[in-house]
Amino acid sequence: EGWNEGWEDWFGKSKDYVFDFVTPYPDFDVKMLNAYAKEKGVKLMMHHETSASVRNYERHLDTAYQFMADNGYNAVKSGYVGNIIPRGEHHYGQWMNNHYLYAVTKAADYKICVNAHEAVRPTGLCRTYPNLIGNESARGTEYEAFAGNKPFHTTLLPFTRLIGGPMDYTPGIFDTRISFLEGDHSVVRTTLAKQLALYVTMYSPLQMAADLPESYERHPDAFQFIKDVALDWDDSKYLEAEPGDYITVARKAKGTNNWFVGGITDENARTAAFTLNFLEPGKQYVATLYADGKDADYEKNPTSYQIKKGIVTNKTKISAQLARSGGFALSLIEASPSDRKSIKKWK
Incomplete structure (x- = not known):
């Protein structure tokens, strides 16, 4: 540009x-x-x-x-x-x-x-x-610098704008307070974990890591999800949703057996609970969950997150706590023999 x-x-x-x-x-x-x-x-x-x-x-x-x-x-x-x-x-x-x-x-x-x-x-x-x-x-992340998007905005777009085709939303903002600016134009109304989830809930085969490299260098463990998440999909499952309130989506990476799940909520905290019954029966996967921290809040503590890893199957139940305007991202990568030996089962 x-x-x-x-x-x-x-x-x-x-x-x-x-x-x-x-x-x-x-x-x-x-x-x-x-x-x-x-x-x-x-x-x-x-x-x-x-x-x-x-x-x-x-x-x-x-x-x-x-x-x-x-x-x-x-x-x-x-x-x-x-x-x-x-x-x-x-x-x-x-x-x-x-x-x-x-x-x-x-x-x-x-x-x-x-x-x-x-x-x-x-x-x-x-x-x-x-x-x-x-x-x-539609109003993408860019709009945060003009007048701000409401926390419910991205829970509504999958049922409106995205019906017509992929959207260039430009997610991936880790410095949600934009630390080098001041005032209302320096706040993105989201948690860091929600930004990861948008790579799954907002469909686009053209994605962007929209923050500064320095922001990602401060959180390399969370940035791993952006490196891992697929760009296009063979299948999509909408696990739970209420337009304008919350949505949880599972997508199968094109040409692989790997799945990615993203869940987001509006200004209200909630618990997402679902079973991985969309996974192939009899196979094991390495699950890595990137979730809001216990003290996460989009206004008070947006960069609080926690990461959990374990071996799962299609019978495993997942529960994730979403902070206000928060979210979670889950990668499900087909397990290798060495993974099954070195990584514990999900609890």
Whole structure:
């Protein structure tokens, strides 16, 4: 974000032409950075902020996508911040719906995935165009810095926004007080354990570790769940839920026998209790539970958490205490012979 010329004069200006989507600033070496990323086994993602000048974006779309293909980018995050140009059109009107579809179909020609922000809520379109890998289209974690999301927000989204397709929510905030800031704009209304759970309860095959590296370095044991959790799934089980209050979801990692479970609650503390009867009978799994600490509270002690590990089967019963606006995350990895010898049974 901010790699290409035009950012010093884009916001709130309602200008038809701001970006050409191919001209980097002099200090941004596209080819060097791509080569360096490739050495590290990293794929870079392009960012196209349109400044809501959609006509200008469409004029440049072929050139911009070809630039991506030439430089090894196969995914783009697009943005539409501002009042739509041409005048009289709006983010959720028919003209813009046509544009979003045009951008996705054009991207498919170049074998490019699209993650659109400020776009209309999807309606299952990713089944036809699987290169539509994600959308924002609701209040994501970013909104915490503007006016804050209520604790119940993420318990409601699976029954509203997420019905239409994957959401780029950007979870994984460990420094929920954002220690280097002050005031209302520095509080994320969640516990650390709830942030882990969102990787399961909020479906997206494009995920993000949205905090600073320093925040993860302070909690490497909790960060392990983000390293382990899958990105896409073969199966999903909704174990318990009340829209706007709580939800617990179990998902089977694509192409494996491993499962991940996430549970979250609203501003009320609660106990989640369920049986692992979705696991394959006769097999053993290493369960690692990341749960709120006994003194956890999203306002008073958001970073209190506890981790428990043990061998489980499809008959094992799990109970987890969720703090106010808290949660839990559970990884269930098929046990190896050495695991069965070295790890105790779940109690």
